[in-house]
Amino acid sequence: MTALSRCLRRGLLLLVLAGPAALADETLRYPASPGAGPDAALVIHGALDLPQVRPLLDAFHRDHPDLAIRYHNLTTLALHERFLEAPGEADVLISSAMPWQYRLANDGHAQTLETPEAERWPAWARWRRELFAFTFEPIVMVVNETVIERFGEVRSHADLLGLLERHGEALRGRVVTYDPATSGAGYTYAIEESRLSPRYWELVAALGGAEADLAGTTGEMLEGLIEERYLVGYNLLGSYARDRLADQPQLKIVVPEDYALVTQRLALVPRLAPHPEAARRFLTYLIGERGQTVLARDTTLGAIHPALRGPGTAGSLRRLRGDALRPIGLGPGLLATLDDLKREALLTRWRREFARQERR
Structure with missing residues (x-):
């Protein structure tokens, strides 16, 4: 069997396995504090592996113990397909497949985040106030x-x-x-x-x-x-x-x-998010100094927040690598790829x- 035929055969298998009926779904769950109501919940679908997302969720849940959090880890394409099939299932979508996330926002699937953190976020790392890059x-x-x-x-x-x-x-x-x-x-x-x-x-x-x-x-x-x-x-x-x-x-x-x-992971709050207030709290945390500090200190994802300096930040990496770094632009050009x-x-x-x- 040639290399190409091996790869095509394997690609077909992967497409089948990535279908909605057979999604590999790793989950993290955080219970709400006693007395929290049934709607005090947050559902996140992310293409972000558990060791990387856990420090962020741990810190957020410590600050917001009233929320029951459920995080589903999916592949990029599976996450996108699942959202299209059930646009009211998740409160937050996180993915490194930048064109797919941009398309969702451009097609009207994202809510606007009206917070001071969203207003201050670097223009190169957001689209309107609907889609936010939070890693580097x-x-x-x-x-x-x-x-x-x-x-x-x-x-x-x-x-x-x-x-x-x-x-x-x-x-x-x-x-x-x-x-x-x-x-x-x-x-x-x-x-x-x-x-x-x-x-x-x-x-x-x-x-x-x-x-x-x-x-x-x-x-x-x-x-x-x-x-x-x-x-x-x-x-x-x-x-x-x-x-x-x-x-x-x-x-x-x-x-x-x-x-x-x-690449940057892009986060958005779907227009039909079942728990929009909790979703806005989490997205504000992701792009706020608190969440970005956790990201720089406890993960290898690279923080963007302009107030942060030192290891684990985009600023530090830019100083080391200079013009060799070519961030994928967050803008309409992404649509051409789709x-x-x-x-x-x-x-x-x-x-x-x-x-x-x-x-x-």
Whole structure:
């Protein structure tokens, strides 16, 4: 079975598994304090893994013990599909699939947040007062030290391309990246990079030549890297990688020197949220100094709040990396990525370039 056919078969399976009838649903629950009414509740649907979201929810619940909180952890596309099927189910939506979140807000599905925190939030990190970026997360590579020892440092996309072109046979089946057909985040990175780098399609072809595996989540990629099924991971969420690989010295996290995409998790309150007041309290907390301090101190997600300085903040990362950081813009350009014809055109070319080496 060729690399492309393996990936297409796996992609079909992932699409089936991501369907509404078979959602992988991890849940955190926090009980309300005694005497709270039945409507004192908050339901959050998030594409944010439990170790990262738990510190935020712990701190919020300490401040708001009157609320019974239920958090559902979903994949980006599953979260979007679930919302479209049941728009009145969740009070808050959190996702790193920026185009999908923007589309929901643009289509009128988000409430306006009328708070001082919303007014003060940086203009580049919000759309109107309906959609708010609250994290700052570079997209990274992860390289096993054995690759570095044998073939040299990988510091940039150009280095990775050279590595795959020269040593693709040695790395055959040992490289992993997102499948843009089944991952909302992976598709977003693909379309952004195709605009940003004139050599992006060469890199896709080189990944295909090395018979790279395609995954639906950063978590899948990290597990394979830790188990050493993979030696190189491309386009992983840096926040998850730093958290998961803290005790894995053989795996090096690389923020590419030439350019590094930066994604932000976007939060909104649906227009039909069943508990809108609780939802507004939580969203205000997310973008307020209290929640952002927790985010900077207790997670690897990267705080945006302009009053915060030091480790764990966007300001600190900008000082270290400068112009190499390329945040994905929060604006109407995101809608172009969801045009059906453009999406099909990009995925068709992606498959074609990925298979190009197999035809030689």
